[in-house]
Amino acid sequence: MLLQILKGVAVATETSDCHVKAAVEWLDSAENAVDVLSNLGDCAEAIGKMSAPVEVQQLVSITVAVAFLRERSRRQGNLSSKDLGLVWRLIQRALTHRQQTQTKYKVSRSAQGFLAVPLCSLLKDGDIDELWRLHVWLPDGQRGAPGFGIHSHQPFAQSWILAGEGRDHRYDVQAVTDYPSATQAEYALEWSAGGASNRTYKTHQISSTVKNTHRFVCTKRVQTEVHTRDETYFVPAATFHATEVEPDAVHATLFFFDSRQGFDKDAGVLGPKDAEISHQIRDPGDLTACNLADIADLIRSYEGHMRRGHSYTERAALEEALREFDIALNIIQSANVPANLAYYRQQTLGAFGVVNRRMGRYATAKSYLVQALQGMRTCYERVNISGELGVVYRHMGLLEEARSAAKIEYETASQLNFAAGMCRALGTLGMTSYQLFQKNKDQNLLRLATKQLTERVLTARSITASMNVPGMDRETLARKAQYSVKRESIGLARLSLCYTALGDLSKARRRALNSLELSYDLGDCQLIAMSHFFYGRTLLKSGQHVEALRQFNAVEGCAPAVSLCQEPSEEHREYLKELIAAGADVDSVDEQGYTPWDYTVFNGNTKAQEILRKALRRTLGGDVEQQLEQRQKRANTQKAYRELFQEHLRPVLLKGGDSEFQTLRTRYAQALAADDEK
Numbered sequence: 001m002l003l004q005i006l007k008g009v010a011v012a013t014e015t016s017d018c019h020v021k022a023a024v025e026w027l028d029s030a031e032n033a034v035d036v037l038s039n040l041g042d043c044a045e046a047i048g049k050m051s052a053p054v055e056v057q058q059l060v061s062i063t064v065a066v067a068f069l070r071e072r073s074r075r076q077g078n079l080s081s082k083d084l085g086l087v088w089r090l091i092q093r094a095l096t097h098r099q100q101t102q103t104k105y106k107v108s109r110s111a112q113g114f115l116a117v118p119l120c121s122l123l124k125d126g127d128i129d130e131l132w133r134l135h136v137w138l139p140d141g142q143r144g145a146p147g148f149g150i151h152s153h154q155p156f157a158q159s160w161i162l163a164g165e166g167r168d169h170r171y172d173v174q175a176v177t178d179y180p181s182a183t184q185a186e187y188a189l190e191w192s193a194g195g196a197s198n199r200t201y202k203t204h205q206i207s208s209t210v211k212n213t214h215r216f217v218c219t220k221r222v223q224t225e226v227h228t229r230d231e232t233y234f235v236p237a238a239t240f241h242a243t244e245v246e247p248d249a250v251h252a253t254l255f256f257f258d259s260r261q262g263f264d265k266d267a268g269v270l271g272p273k274d275a276e277i278s279h280q281i282r283d284p285g286d287l288t289a290c291n292l293a294d295i296a297d298l299i300r301s302y303e304g305h306m307r308r309g310h311s312y313t314e315r316a317a318l319e320e321a322l323r324e325f326d327i328a329l330n331i332i333q334s335a336n337v338p339a340n341l342a343y344y345r346q347q348t349l350g351a352f353g354v355v356n357r358r359m360g361r362y363a364t365a366k367s368y369l370v371q372a373l374q375g376m377r378t379c380y381e382r383v384n385i386s387g388e389l390g391v392v393y394r395h396m397g398l399l400e401e402a403r404s405a406a407k408i409e410y411e412t413a414s415q416l417n418f419a420a421g422m423c424r425a426l427g428t429l430g431m432t433s434y435q436l437f438q439k440n441k442d443q444n445l446l447r448l449a450t451k452q453l454t455e456r457v458l459t460a461r462s463i464t465a466s467m468n469v470p471g472m473d474r475e476t477l478a479r480k481a482q483y484s485v486k487r488e489s490i491g492l493a494r495l496s497l498c499y500t501a502l503g504d505l506s507k508a509r510r511r512a513l514n515s516l517e518l519s520y521d522l523g524d525c526q527l528i529a530m531s532h533f534f535y536g537r538t539l540l541k542s543g544q545h546v547e548a549l550r551q552f553n554a555v556e557g558c559a560p561a562v563s564l565c566q567e568p569s570e571e572h573r574e575y576l577k578e579l580i581a582a583g584a585d586v587d588s589v590d591e592q593g594y595t596p597w598d599y600t601v602f603n604g605n606t607k608a609q610e611i612l613r614k615a616l617r618r619t620l621g622g623d624v625e626q627q628l629e630q631r632q633k634r635a636n637t638q639k640a641y642r643e644l645f646q647e648h649l650r651p652v653l654l655k656g657g658d659s660e661f662q663t664l665r666t667r668y669a670q671a672l673a674a675d676d677e678k
Contacts, residue, residue: 002027005070006063008120008130012203013062014104019055026052026060040068040086047090058094065090066120066132073158073256081230087254088162088300091119091134095293105289106204108282111269112151112243113137113144114251117289118203126200127265128155131257136292137164137245139340145278148210149242150184150219150270156262157235157255161227163299164251165380167244168233170223173270175215182216185273208280210269219270224417229303238264246379248343252296287338295337302331302344309351314482316526316557316566318355319592319642325351343381346372350385357392358526360568360603365392383413383421390428394435395569403432419463423487426456431494435571437501450498453491460488482522489518489527493534500541509538525557525591526566533560533575540582552579558590565596565612568605576608580615587616594638601635602642644671 003024010020043064050057065087072079079087095105095117108116120132137143150171176182187210190197197209219240227233235241245251271278309324329348332341353368369389376382390405406428413421430452437445463484492515499508512535519531536551552560561579564572580586586596594602597616600609617624649664 001071002063002067004122005067005120006059008122008132009059009062009066012118012121012132013059014106014204015055015059019053019059022052022056023059023063026050026056027063040064040083044086044090054097058097061090061094062119069132069160069254069256070130070258073258074261078232079160084160084162084230087160088297091254092293092297095134095289096297107284107287107289107292108205109142109280109284110135110282111145111148111208111210111278111280113142113149113245114243115284115287115292116255117292119254121203123201123203124259127259127263128201128257129259131155131203133255134289134292134296135159135251135253135255136296137166137243137249137251138287138292138295139248139250139343141247143245143247145280147272147275148187148269148278150240151242152238152240152264152267152269153235153257154237154264154267155257155259156237157257158232159227159235159256160232160254161229162252162254163229163296163303164245164249165226165228166251166253168225168227168235169221169242169244170225171219171240171242172222173217173219173240176218177216179216179273181218182273183219184217184270185275186213186215186217187211187269187271187278188213189269205282207282210271210278210280212271212273212276213268216273217270229300229307237262238267240270246343246381248340248377248379250295250299250339250341252292252299291338295339298331298335298337299344302328305331306348306351309355313351313355313358314486314522314524316358316524317592318359321355322352325355342375346374346376346385347381350381350388353385353392354388357388357395358567360566360599360605362392362396362568366396378412378415380416380418380421383409383416383418384424386412387421387424387428390425394428394432395567395571397570399432399435399439402428403436406432419459420483420487423456423459423463423484426452426459427487427491427494430456430491430498434494434497434501446498446501450495450502453495453498457488457491457495460484460491464488485518486522486524486527489515489522489531491515492518493531496534496538500538505538505542509535509542512538520556526563528556529554529558529560529563532556533564533579536560536582537575537578540578545582549582549584552582552584553588555588559585559588561586561596562588562590562594562599565599565605565608566603568600568603568608573608573611576611580611586612587619595631597631598635598638601632602639644668 006020006023006027009015047057047061047064050060068083069079069087072083105117110116114135114137117134118131119134120130122130190199190209190211191202191205192207192209193202193204194206197207225233305324305328309321309328312318312321312324325348329345332344332348335341349368349372353365353372356365356368366389369385369392372385373382373389376385386405387409390402390409393402393405406425410422410425410429413425430449433445433449433452436442437449461484464481467480492511496508496512496515499505499511512531516528516531516535519528532551532554536548539551540548554560561576561584564576564579576586589595597609597612599605600612613628616628620627649667
């Protein structure tokens, strides 16, 4: 197996015979006879210790990586994030070796919008038997020939996502005889390696040509799947599909064509019905395989920190989330690659906005979100950030601004057929309608809120139901399902408010209990706390005071009082008063060691602080005023240290450098001098 793949790698990289011979000898030697399938890590370590020429190390690295992926593809299809990381590390090191070598990693530009680096090429009778390539989409404004995105492959194909997000669209294609009803025409594909073009596949192409066959078809998109880092998907032979990548984003994949799992000689490309011929020159300009691998690796690293940051945010570990987002932003800002990465800076600023919103720092959150939206074109990320801004407006009591932002979010998401964005927008619209109802008691607004929140729950459920994608590993499926289940849980909790206002306490209790049950599966302590509150509220309204108090005092990471004080708003302050009136504990400590009082100080929520002050005066023993003064001093000190580290010291530590220690001392002194309270 290894020797066959080695032959294909040598063809793809045009490696000399002497280096191929040395690679064969190394792979055949007894001391290097490691089972690739079960010991990929050991293989990588052994390759790293090779004393052979760089060209041999590169050849062996790619051979081992391809062999591992090939067998996993044929045996089980998917593989873990760890294993894909090991595979990529072998390929990336081979492509980015800075020492001048004779190995030729050629880059070509595809008509479908990506740049390709052949890694292993095995042909049979002029057709692809096996072909491995690195595919990278760059934000360079050159995303292929317009109108020729929908295509099919002769062999079965599998793709593993290294970095970025891609949307794979599948199409139903039906032949038609009348020109007016046709949407496209079938085109025949030929390749050229320097001479005349023909149907024989060439590993290293100068150009490709598609010619209109005048066989007309009508296409209909029937399926769309979103694929992100560490996922995999399949494209059966002759299946028409197209990959969509945000114009400002990077997307990188390892692509495997395997005729053993399917082959159709007549697979072709679709194009405009009124054109005749189109040529695609494969010249990538000044871009090299090293450039592409560097960019893919940088975005992969960035996304790793962003994913961990989002995970921390979901679990309400907000300090840890800020640390990960700081590192991610530093990766982008210090990058030295031939690609415009402004989109990723905007994405990270949006993440900072989310964390600050969850910390109750709405002015800061708004500033980050507005910065993130500046210059961002219409895209999925813009929908997400606009939605977050709508939530911030709602918490700030700017209900008309919140409703306007949510409408724009919903309309844009609808244009993009972005169900998750529509789901979130419905939630903001529903709660804005409910809060406006509370102000003017217009029953039409209450009915509208109930309708919008019900639609939000149904949309979330439909997203969850559509996630049974073949080849998707359990970890990825769980991560994707978590988003929609969380949106369902929040929607159900908010619906309990509407049904309570409508006087249907039975429905209100059922919705709130369903929300609580879902929240336990997600592990977000803030969500669990709020679900306890909404369920307890329905019980209290039903006259079940003892059971309601048990819900109000529940602590799984944090109590409802803590969660309400983390995000200040008039809505949450009213809920806090309800807790206090019911006799709930408002002095509990969360898993970070903070109390509701601490959070009101940190986010400047003086109105909630006064509410807590009155409650604590009734429950504290001894010298109450002295205890309150001590709490205030302690909370002020905690706030000063958090701000000092997050805003002044952490950026210096992330940047590093020879003068890091001196810069830290200077920034520390400047921060103290600028703020008397610190």
